[in-house]
Amino acid sequence: AQSVTQPDIHITVSEGASLELRCNYSYGATPYLFWYVQSPGQGLQLLLKYFSGDTLVQGIKGFEAEFKRSQSSFNLRKPSVHWSDAAEYFCAVGAGQTGANNLFFGTGTRLTVIP
Amino acid sequence: EAQVTQNPRYLITVTGKKLTVTCSQNMNHEYMSWYRQDPGLGLRQIYYSMNVEVTDKGDVPEGYKVSRKEKRNFPLILESPSPNQTSLYFCASSLLGSGEKLFFGSGTQLSVL
Numbered sequence: 001a002q003s004v005t006q007p008d009i010h011i012t013v014s015e016g017a018s019l020e021l022r023c024n025y026s027y028g029a030t031p032y033l034f035w036y037v038q039s040p041g042q043g044l045q046l047l048l049k050y051f052s053g054d055t056l057v058q059g060i061k062g063f064e065a066e067f068k069r070s071q072s073s074f075n076l077r078k079p080s081v082h083w084s085d086a087a088e089y090f091c092a093v094g095a096g097q098t099g100a101n102n103l104f105f106g107t108g109t110r111l112t113v114i115p
Numbered sequence: 116e117a118q119v120t121q122n123p124r125y126l127i128t129v130t131g132k133k134l135t136v137t138c139s140q141n142m143n144h145e146y147m148s149w150y151r152q153d154p155g156l157g158l159r160q161i162y163y164s165m166n167v168e169v170t171d172k173g174d175v176p177e178g179y180k181v182s183r184k185e186k187r188n189f190p191l192i193l194e195s196p197s198p199n200q201t202s203l204y205f206c207a208s209s210l211l212g213s214g215e216k217l218f219f220g221s222g223t224q225l226s227v228l
Contacts, residue, residue, distance in 0.1 A: 032213055044217070094213060101148070102160060107156060
């Protein structure tokens with residue numbers, strides 16, 4: 001069965017600093033990987049996704065993520081954080097089989113941005 | 116505007132009083148799903164549906180029912196709510212297929228007293 005680990009519950013960064021949110025997954029084959037963002041009081045919005053091909057994927061709002069098969073990781077990065085990036089971030093994995101739309105989510109990382 | 120609409124946004128009820136949370140999407144999506152979000156546990160899938168009259172259990176289905184009589188609607192039913200079902204609930208939908216983007220509703224905050 002697949003699983004997702006987000007080891008950082010809460011991260012605080014200064015506005016303008018770089019950001020990296022960690023995500024490790026467990027799955028037998030090449031998974032479908034996603035990052036979603038949840039702003040306060042809102043539903044989740046897709047930032048980016050990886051299926052195959054180039055292991056560095058670009059998303060919305062200046063985010064990118066890199067798939068590293070050897071480390072079973074899919075870390076999210078942003079070179080310069082804006083105050084509006086404060087939110088909760090979820091990594092998710094999809095199985096790519098029957099019920100392929102089903103996603104298994106990590107527990108989330110809450111990002112605080114200080115001026 | 117493409118959207119997933121959940122109602123109500125907030126709900127306070129008492130143990131044992133049946134309730135329904137509605138979910139509707141206007142994107143003609145085949146796939147719909149319900150999640151609950153709890154602190155420290157992230158989102159966990161309750162039920163999902165691949166099409167009309169096709170539903171299946173997710174990871175935490177106990178105490179919940181769903182139905183999919185129409186493509187656009189996927190209500191979540193709590194026949195006899197209990198306090199451990201106090202949670203933030205999200206409905207989501209997408210086209211059918213691996214890796215399709217999920218569209219989420221704004222959530223329903225349920226408190227069971």
